[in-house]
Amino acid sequence: xxxxxxxxxxxxxxxxxxxxxxxxxxxxxxxxxxxxxxxxxxxxxxxxxxxxxxxxxxxxxxxxxxxxxxxxxxxxxxxxxxxxxxxx
Numbered sequence: 653x654x655x656x657x658x659x660x661x662x663x664x665x666x667x668x669x670x671x672x673x674x675x676x677x678x679x680x681x682x683x684x685x686x687x688x689x690x691x692x693x694x695x696x697x698x699x700x701x702x703x704x705x706x707x708x709x710x711x712x713x714x715x716x717x718x719x720x721x722x723x724x725x726x727x728x729x730x731x732x733x734x735x736x737x738x739x740x
Contacts, residue, residue, distance in 0.1 A: 655697070655714055657708050662693045670728075690725035695721040 653669065654662045666689065674682050696718045702709040709717075 654693075654718060658689050658698075659690075659693050663689060666693070683729040685727045685729070688725045692718070692721045692727060695725070 653665050656662050656665070666707075667684065670682070670684065697706065700706045700709065701717060702713055706714070
């Protein structure tokens, strides 16, 4: 899904996954800062925190690294997060 050769493929895959997830929620629209999402994709690649690099890292390490960058840049507008947490 992520860590493809082409960073644009990663962007498309991540946005598609988010779209699929959000389509199951009772909201009409979602605002994502694409520039921040591109920073997430750039950051999660270099320097990758594994001695063998991305190719030798486990899936868990890759997802953990992605999640760390995603939470650091927060590319999804806070209003969406408020809607999700208020429903629970």
